[in-house]
Amino acid sequence: MSEITSSIPLQINPDLQEERDKASFNVTELTHIIYGGIEKTKKRKRLEKLLFSDPFFQEYQNVRAFGSRSEYYAASVKKSTKIFKLRRQHKWTDEEYETVLDICHDDLALTLHHTMFIPALERLATEDQKSKWLTLAKQYKIIGTYAQTELGHGTYLQGLETTATYDPQTREFVMNTPTLSAMKWWPGSLGKSSNHALVLATLIISGKKYGMHPFLVQLRSMDDHKVLPGVRVGDIGAKMGGNSVDNGYLILDNVRIPRNNMLMKNAQVSPDGKFVTRGPSKANYATMMLIRVQICTMAYQVVSSGATIGIRYSAVRRQSKLDPQDREPKILEYQTQQYKIFPGLAMSYAFLFASRSLTRKYEEAFAEIQRGDFKSLPELHCLSSGLKSFCSEHSVRQVEIIRQSCGGHGYLNAAGLGMLVNAAAPMITVEGENTVMYLQLARYILKRFAGAMSGQQLDGSTSYLSMDPATYVCPVMSETDCRNLTALCDIYRYRSYMTVCRVARQVQHDMESDMPQHVAINKNLVDLVRAAKAHSYYIVVKDFVEGVDALVASAPVIKVLRTLCCFYAAHGIAEYSGDFLESEAVGLHQLKWIKNLQVSLLGEIRPDAVALVDAFDYHDITLSSALGCYDGNAYERLFKSTENDPMNKEEVHPSYYQYLKPFMEEMNKSKL
Numbered sequence: 001m002s003e004i005t006s007s008i009p010l011q012i013n014p015d016l017q018e019e020r021d022k023a024s025f026n027v028t029e030l031t032h033i034i035y036g037g038i039e040k041t042k043k044r045k046r047l048e049k050l051l052f053s054d055p056f057f058q059e060y061q062n063v064r065a066f067g068s069r070s071e072y073y074a075a076s077v078k079k080s081t082k083i084f085k086l087r088r089q090h091k092w093t094d095e096e097y098e099t100v101l102d103i104c105h106d107d108l109a110l111t112l113h114h115t116m117f118i119p120a121l122e123r124l125a126t127e128d129q130k131s132k133w134l135t136l137a138k139q140y141k142i143i144g145t146y147a148q149t150e151l152g153h154g155t156y157l158q159g160l161e162t163t164a165t166y167d168p169q170t171r172e173f174v175m176n177t178p179t180l181s182a183m184k185w186w187p188g189s190l191g192k193s194s195n196h197a198l199v200l201a202t203l204i205i206s207g208k209k210y211g212m213h214p215f216l217v218q219l220r221s222m223d224d225h226k227v228l229p230g231v232r233v234g235d236i237g238a239k240m241g242g243n244s245v246d247n248g249y250l251i252l253d254n255v256r257i258p259r260n261n262m263l264m265k266n267a268q269v270s271p272d273g274k275f276v277t278r279g280p281s282k283a284n285y286a287t288m289m290l291i292r293v294q295i296c297t298m299a300y301q302v303v304s305s306g307a308t309i310g311i312r313y314s315a316v317r318r319q320s321k322l323d324p325q326d327r328e329p330k331i332l333e334y335q336t337q338q339y340k341i342f343p344g345l346a347m348s349y350a351f352l353f354a355s356r357s358l359t360r361k362y363e364e365a366f367a368e369i370q371r372g373d374f375k376s377l378p379e380l381h382c383l384s385s386g387l388k389s390f391c392s393e394h395s396v397r398q399v400e401i402i403r404q405s406c407g408g409h410g411y412l413n414a415a416g417l418g419m420l421v422n423a424a425a426p427m428i429t430v431e432g433e434n435t436v437m438y439l440q441l442a443r444y445i446l447k448r449f450a451g452a453m454s455g456q457q458l459d460g461s462t463s464y465l466s467m468d469p470a471t472y473v474c475p476v477m478s479e480t481d482c483r484n485l486t487a488l489c490d491i492y493r494y495r496s497y498m499t500v501c502r503v504a505r506q507v508q509h510d511m512e513s514d515m516p517q518h519v520a521i522n523k524n525l526v527d528l529v530r531a532a533k534a535h536s537y538y539i540v541v542k543d544f545v546e547g548v549d550a551l552v553a554s555a556p557v558i559k560v561l562r563t564l565c566c567f568y569a570a571h572g573i574a575e576y577s578g579d580f581l582e583s584e585a586v587g588l589h590q591l592k593w594i595k596n597l598q599v600s601l602l603g604e605i606r607p608d609a610v611a612l613v614d615a616f617d618y619h620d621i622t623l624s625s626a627l628g629c630y631d632g633n634a635y636e637r638l639f640k641s642t643e644n645d646p647m648n649k650e651e652v653h654p655s656y657y658q659y660l661k662p663f664m665e666e667m668n669k670s671k672l
């Protein structure tokens with residue numbers, strides 16, 4: 001017993017080393033592919049070293065795990081300011097700064113300043129306004145947030161009640177929260193951190209409403225951070241996760257701001273109160289679209305972190321018996337364990353390629369929009385809405401499955417999985433609740449489908465809706481065909497087509513039966529969401545297949561990625577087999593072959609599983625998991641983590657003297 005210590009061995013756990021030794025491909029090569037080249041990988045490693053050589057980042061993990069809410073928030077403010085200072089000191093480019101945020105992999109208290117306030121100023125302010133506020137914001141001379149959601153409305157933006165009433169006499173806007181439900185509720189960094197907010201409010205001029213517009217409102221004094229007159233602001237309380245962020249409430253009591261504080265890139269109010277608009281009516285929704293695109297990348301990071309923890313732990317955890325003559329096997333040997341974790345591994349690579357493709361499309365469309373050409377906006381809105389929903393839904397679900405696959409230890413905070421699930425869970429809700437976003441996509445698909453029916457040639461992600469379904473023959477004719485990625489992709493495409501076609505016909509039929517449009521739509525909402533999900537699944541599979549096909553890499557890397565891609569597609573067909581059969585994208589024979597393939601691919605992926613997660617190259621501090629550490633010394637690290645637990649600070653806890661001791665004394669005296 002005396003040999004048991006909490007020190008961490010210097011060597012890699014031999015069980016993990018054994019996995020690394022048998023990898024069929026070069027891990028570093030794949031890491032370079034993931035991060036976009038050798039130079040980018042090197043730069044990321046340099047930044048990682050710079051950050052994590054500061055002991056604060058290690059200490060931060062302890063506060064995160066064991067600190068009170070307020071201590072965690074304070075540490076996170078410290079972390080945010082440290083990163084801001086480092087950015088200035090090292091003159092990081094935007095790309096380098098993004099990399100640092102990825103490395104930190106954690107909600108920063110001041111995250112909204114960077115993720116929404118600055119991008120909103122960039123997208124919604126005029127050049128003059130940018131030269132003033134964007135400069136101040138980038139130099140951290142003002143700290144801001146994006147305050148759109150209200151207690152009463154988050155989804156339905158037309159229902160927002162905060163008003164900005166123009167007063168031509170003073171050339172000011174009067175910002176007001178007229179009701180309880182109109183108070184801003186949820187914005188990150190609002191409660192305690194921000195001194196400014198971009199408040200989204202309904203513009204009113206001479207009693208007439210002109211829709212939702214952005215207004216820059218100062219909330220706190222720049223001298224002492226005290227709340228300004230007419231402003232009430234605070235934190236909304238502890239959440240399931242992300243408690244380093246002070247999501248807040250805001251009440252404005254007829255607060256006056258200068259006319260120029262309305263961000264006027266897309267619409268202007270002249271000094272005498274004339275309203276002029278430029279570009280499409282949804283131009284002010286631009287910041288939300290950017291974050292939806294980023295959520296797909298976050299989903300990749302979440303699921304790949306979860307897969308890393310789950311696979312490394314499964315390679316060092318031994319339990320029960322397979323061969324009665326042999327020692328206890330690694331739990332990774334069990335087929336059921338592989339079936340729980342490998343879908344998350346394959347999904348990581350699928351989302352890597354899908355988010356990369358979406359980001360590229362976003363950047364191209366954004367460049368066009370900056371030039372005043374809005375033609376790709378509807379396509380991008382719907383693509384980003386669908387993929388944001390799909391990637392967030394699937395990644396959060398998969399990480400929870402991985403958490404369960406780690407047995408009891410997966411339930412500990414030190415495992416890092418529970419915190420990951422809880423931190424990632426809001427991806428499903430933020431920037432448009434997933435069902436609502438799927439329905440935005442469904443609305444677009446229905447329109448495009450109607451266009452195709454009337455002979456329009458479609459382009460973009462929905463171009464396949466012009467296909468002639470009569471020409472479809474399931475491309476899988478034998479078990480070997482199941483490995484053909486193009487064939488699998490065709491199956492997804494046809495299933496999506498049929499799902500869209502069926503609901504479109506049903507909606508049309510209902511409307512022709514004299515049902516009002518809104519009733520017909522509501523009657524079919526479940527199937528509309530199903531169609532949007534089928535379409536999104538097809539896009540993700542297509543992006544994965546095309547991404548792998550386009551790779552310039554060594555044969556072993558291509559081979560292992562093709563295997564994962566095949567597994568991802570086969571697993572989806574097996575999991576949603578009802579949909580695939582119903583749409584006749586596959587028959588019973590094909591389904592059986594694909595299910596067989598899915599299971600045999602588990603065995604093919606198995607020898608490369610650890611190498612495939614090593615390729616994500618997450619730093620131990622980024623992963624923040626005793627189970628998922630690179631060295632695989634999970635038990636030692638779990639035991640070590642108890643050292644920082646405040647519960648273990650005293651041999652006898654104060655509650656003993658306060659409650660347990662008097663209680664025991666009373667019990668001992670009692671005659672009962």
Ligand SMILES: CCCCCCCCCCCCCC(=O)SCCNC(=O)CCNC(=O)[C@H](O)C(C)(C)COP(=O)(O)OP(=O)(O)OC[C@H]1O[C@@H](n2cnc3c(N)ncnc32)[C@H](O)[C@@H]1OP(=O)(O)O
Binds near residue numbers: 155156188378424430
């Ligand atoms: C470790 C991991 C960490 C993870 C951390 C996670 C937390 C990270 C922190 C994150 C921080 C989180 C921060 C936050 O959460 S910030 C708050 C985010 N809030 C939202 O996203 C609100 C969601 N609601 C909406 O966007 C709108 O109200 C919707 C879209 C639902 C309806 O809208 P509306 O009622 O106005 O319109 P309509 O239905 O009459 O449709 C009208 C037309 O408009 C088109 N349209 C709609 N939108 C767009 C658009 N964008 N671009 C182009 N077009 C668009 C649409 O296609 C339709 O076109 P058409 O059919 O007529 O041609």
Ligand SMILES: Cc1cc2nc3c(=O)[nH]c(=O)nc-3n(C[C@H](O)[C@H](O)[C@H](O)COP(=O)(O)OP(=O)(O)OC[C@H]3O[C@@H](n4cnc5c(N)ncnc54)[C@H](O)[C@@H]3O)c2cc1C
Binds near residue numbers: 146148156188434439
């Ligand atoms: C962690 C976190 C951070 C956030 N940060 C910010 C921020 O920085 N700034 C900000 O402004 N906001 C922020 N929000 C708010 C967030 O954007 C909203 O919560 C989100 O847009 C969802 O809106 P809601 O809460 O009104 O959901 P609701 O719309 O009330 O959704 C509740 C249910 O109603 C259903 N529903 C609603 N409308 C429809 C419909 N048309 N059709 C079918 N079903 C429907 C939904 O599907 C859902 O099941 C944050 C929220 C969270 C959780």
